[in-house]
Amino acid sequence: MARGITRRRFLGLAAAGAGATMLGGCGAGSGGGQGGGENYRITLIQGVRGDEFYISMECGAMSEAEKLGAELDVQGPAEFSPAEQTPILNAVVQANPDAILIAPTDTAAMVGPIQTAISQDIAVFTVDTFIEKDIALANISSDNVEGGKQAAKALAKAIGEKGKVFCISVTPGISTTDQRQQGFEEGLKDYPDIEYLGTEFCDDDANKAASIANAKIQSTPDLAGIFGANLFSAQGAAAGSRQAGKEEQVKIVGFDAGPTQVRDLRSNTVDALIAQHPADIGSRGVQMAVDYLKSDKKPSQKQVMTGLTIVTRENLKQPEIEKYLYKAEC
Ligand code: T6T
Numbered sequence: 001m002a003r004g005i006t007r008r009r010f011l012g013l014a015a016a017g018a019g020a021t022m023l024g025g026c027g028a029g030s031g032g033g034q035g036g037g038e039n040y041r042i043t044l045i046q047g048v049r050g051d052e053f054y055i056s057m058e059c060g061a062m063s064e065a066e067k068l069g070a071e072l073d074v075q076g077p078a079e080f081s082p083a084e085q086t087p088i089l090n091a092v093v094q095a096n097p098d099a100i101l102i103a104p105t106d107t108a109a110m111v112g113p114i115q116t117a118i119s120q121d122i123a124v125f126t127v128d129t130f131i132e133k134d135i136a137l138a139n140i141s142s143d144n145v146e147g148g149k150q151a152a153k154a155l156a157k158a159i160g161e162k163g164k165v166f167c168i169s170v171t172p173g174i175s176t177t178d179q180r181q182q183g184f185e186e187g188l189k190d191y192p193d194i195e196y197l198g199t200e201f202c203d204d205d206a207n208k209a210a211s212i213a214n215a216k217i218q219s220t221p222d223l224a225g226i227f228g229a230n231l232f233s234a235q236g237a238a239a240g241s242r243q244a245g246k247e248e249q250v251k252i253v254g255f256d257a258g259p260t261q262v263r264d265l266r267s268n269t270v271d272a273l274i275a276q277h278p279a280d281i282g283s284r285g286v287q288m289a290v291d292y293l294k295s296d297k298k299p300s301q302k303q304v305m306t307g308l309t310i311v312t313r314e315n316l317k318q319p320e321i322e323k324y325l326y327k328a329e330c
Pocket residue numbers: 047051053054128129174176177229230231232255256276
């Protein structure tokens with residue numbers, strides 16, 4: 001059953017000026033063209049709603065849509081799962097927007113539903129995650145393999161380049177977290193004195209990640225470090241280490257930079273965060289969709305990589321780092 005919420009935002013021309021109707025607190029306008037968006041209707045379908053990574057992506061997409069005079073609708077499933085995301089996508093296809101930006105929740109299971117959208121002549125871009133079949137116009141995401149390597153490096157540094165480490169991820173079949181795990185495993189090869197104990201999966205549930213971390217700490221009393229491969233895995237890893245009373249011994253590096261993660265970094269439970277730039281993913285997605293709709297020319301780049309920023313207690317307050325911490329609301 002579709003449990004997605006629809007937050008329709010009429011983001012007209014930022015410069016609509018006098019006479020512009022303000023709806024829902026967002027700048028709204030009538031008449032298209034001035035911003036270049038020609039009032040195109042774009043829907044962003046998040047991987048899961050309420051996740052600060054996707055909220056920050058929404059913020060970036062919204063301000064770009066406002067700038068370009070496009071209309072943006074944002075929806076997301078209650079859980080990060082293709083079973084929940086598919087009916088939302090199907091309903092969006094029925095509404096026939098000009099473009100869809102989607103973070104597919106599974107590389108294989110979302111191919112069919114995305115193909116259906118493309119067959120209806122809707123321009124589809126994947127944002128963040130991608131699917132195994134090359135049918136979307138382009139993917140806009142972080143370099144997740146590189147991010148996993150950076151996590152290995154940061155964790156190695158935190159544990160003095162020796163000891164036992166393991167990874168908590170979401171579930172196999174998600175392009176982003178699979179690539180982070182791959183990069184982490186590759187990165188660890190540079191450290192012969194680090195023993196990798198493998199990866200366990202929390203289904204995007206921070207409580208489950210906490211239980212996994214706690215159990216691993218009990219079964220491996222000399223555990224040195226944990227890599228949490230996304231926001232909820234990392235939040236859970238920190239909670240599990242606190243429950244076990246091992247914050248001093250077990251070093252944690254987390255992917256993403258949500259508010260709870262930043263608190264865990266400040267309080268020494270976590271040693272580094274690999275922040276993505278989700279607002280840039282959202283704004284690039286809207287830009288690329290509008291460019292495509294205007295020209296009908298396929299994007300010259302199939303893969304657009306946005307940046308990554310390593311956040312530590314030392315650099316956290318620097319404005320050029322702080323601006324990448326995720327938002328809980330726009
Ligand atoms: O890490 C992000 C996103 O990149 C990934 O695809 C799924 O998890 C997050 O949304 C964080 O929870």
